[in-house]
Every structure is written in C-alpha cells, then in structure tokens.
Amino acid sequence: MKTLPLIWTLLLSLFAFNAQAAFNTYQFDDPEKQKRFDYLINELRCTVCQNQTIADSNASLAKDLRDKVYKMVQEGKNEQQVKDFMSERFTDFVLYRPPVKKSTYPLYAGPFIMLGLGIIFLVIYIRKRTQSPTVEIDEHEHQRIKAMLQEEHKENTHD
Amino acid sequence: MKLRALIPLATFIALVILLAIGLTRDPKKIPSPLIGKPAPAFNLPAVLQPQQRVSHEDFLGKVTLFNVWASWCVACREEHPLLVEFAKQHQTPIIGLNYKDQRNDAIRWLQAFGNPYINSAFDLSGTVGIDWGVYGVPETFLVDKKGIIRYKQIGPVTSDVINDEILPMIRKLEQES
Numbered sequence: 001m002k003t004l005p006l007i008w009t010l011l012l013s014l015f016a017f018n019a020q021a022a023f024n025t026y027q028f029d030d031p032e033k034q035k036r037f038d039y040l041i042n043e044l045r046c047t048v049c050q051n052q053t054i055a056d057s058n059a060s061l062a063k064d065l066r067d068k069v070y071k072m073v074q075e076g077k078n079e080q081q082v083k084d085f086m087s088e089r090f091t092d093f094v095l096y097r098p099p100v101k102k103s104t105y106p107l108y109a110g111p112f113i114m115l116g117l118g119i120i121f122l123v124i125y126i127r128k129r130t131q132s133p134t135v136e137i138d139e140h141e142h143q144r145i146k147a148m149l150q151e152e153h154k155e156n157t158h159d
Numbered sequence: 160m161k162l163r164a165l166i167p168l169a170t171f172i173a174l175v176i177l178l179a180i181g182l183t184r185d186p187k188k189i190p191s192p193l194i195g196k197p198a199p200a201f202n203l204p205a206v207l208q209p210q211q212r213v214s215h216e217d218f219l220g221k222v223t224l225f226n227v228w229a230s231w232c233v234a235c236r237e238e239h240p241l242l243v244e245f246a247k248q249h250q251t252p253i254i255g256l257n258y259k260d261q262r263n264d265a266i267r268w269l270q271a272f273g274n275p276y277i278n279s280a281f282d283l284s285g286t287v288g289i290d291w292g293v294y295g296v297p298e299t300f301l302v303d304k305k306g307i308i309r310y311k312q313i314g315p316v317t318s319d320v321i322n323d324e325i326l327p328m329i330r331k332l333e334q335e336s
Contacts, residue, residue, distance in 0.1 A: 050187070064286075064289060089193070
C-alpha cells in the first residue's frame, strides 16, 4: 500500500512538468511583456477545471485562453484590459482575486467583522472570569441575613 | 443560563443551513455576463457550404436559438434529438456554432444525426467561442429580434428546459417589437 502515495506523487509531477512546458512555448521580446503574461496566466481561472489557473490547466479552453492572453499582451494590452476582457465574457469568476465591489464587500469585510466579534466575546469572557465570584441568594436567605444583621445592630445599641 | 446553552446548537444549525444551500448550487454553472447584451460579433464560414458566411447579423429580425455544438462533444449527442424535434415542431430558427471541430467530422455528424440548424458557423480556432464565453459545450443561447442575448443554457438542453424555460421565453420575446 506504500507504493500508492509514490504513484500519486509521480503522476502529479507529470502534470507539473506539462504545465511548465506549456508556458515556455510563449516567447516575448520584451521582458516586461513576459512578466505581464506570466502574471496574468497565473491570475486567471480555467472555467472548465475550476481549481486551476489557465497556466496550470491542460484543458483545451485553458490553452485557447493562454493564446488569447499572449495575443493581447503582444498587442500591448495592459493587465487590466486583459482582465476586463475575460470577466466580460466569463464573469468575475475567472479572476482569482475578485474585485472589491458591492457584491464582494461581505467577502472582504467578513473576516474583519468576525475578528471584531471574536475580540468582543473574548473581552467579555475574560472580564467575567476575573471578577470576584458572586454568590446568589434567594429571598429566604436574604430575610435571614437581614434578621441577623438587625439582631447584631440591636445588641450593639444595647451596650 | 438555559438560553446560553442553546447558542452552540443555534450556531451549528445556522452553519448546516448555510452549507446545505451551498450544496444545492452547481459551481459548474457560471451565470453569463452576456445576458442583456448584444450578441458578440462574428463572421464565419458555414459548415456545409464554406463559401457561405454566418454572422451575428443573421439574428436580427427574429427570435433565434444559438446552439454551440461539436462532434467530439458527448453531451451534444444527448441533446441533439431534442433539437431535431424542436426544429420540426417550431418556427424558431436554430443557428449552430460548430466549436473547435473538424469540418468532415461535423458534416458526418449532421448527416448521421440530422440537421436542425438553418446554418452552422464553423469556429475551428474557438475564438468566437471565447467571445461568447463558451466553456462547456453544449451551450444554448436565446437571442431576441434586436440581436440581444436573453437567455443561456449551459450543458445539454432537456425537454424540461425546452418546455419550462425556452418556449415560454420565446413566446415572450415574440411579443416584443
């Protein structure tokens, strides 16, 4: 059974090699464009194989999208223009980093709200623990204590 | 004190409901950003007569179904009889986009399974497919008389989809001037 993980590792490394080979076929004269291309293909999601970027994926659509990004970068389009082109066709879903806008506010604010709530609960909890423990007494006990105090008070005034 | 003991349970139930809603949604179905927008422009040779052109202008003036298909697409085989039947029963024209296919394979496919399309555009490189946001063949669009995309079905159409979604939508769009 120990060979199974080994087989998986070998299989997966095969994919890694392919992905590497795939994007080396795109050559740019301008290192700036090369950088932009490498950045973009790692920022765009392959819509067929959803947990891979178009750089990682071997799907034919991913290859087409890489070709398209290559073409656009060669034409001198900037990062935003390429991203806009893709999200106009495939929604913001293709962007690995969703843009900050109304529908994504909860996504970006959520963790901080959770953190804030956590801190509030923590503070309340700690405060409660550090306070001296209080003993609850019922009406009956309350009366008894009152009576005892009055008795003591009477004794004191008699002296 | 008793109410506080219910907090973990309430949190758990809320989480379960949230996750249950998540399970009913299909992450493979990305809503099309093209709905309500003009059909992306294209001009391609037809599959059967390469000298003939198919373009976005063919949508103008009538409600049209636009179906993306390919001979290599297994799910297309499943939906194809429904489209053939649809073409027989209804007036609405179906324009095909033959996506990343070989011409001979496509022609053979149409001969074997029937041709419900008034015309099929031949998109060998898949560039028109990218403009239409195609990622999972088959896909079917409904384009109105002004050439605006009004509806999109990702994956094969079923008779339920035709009867409950596409036909009512066509009737509605036919009413529009």
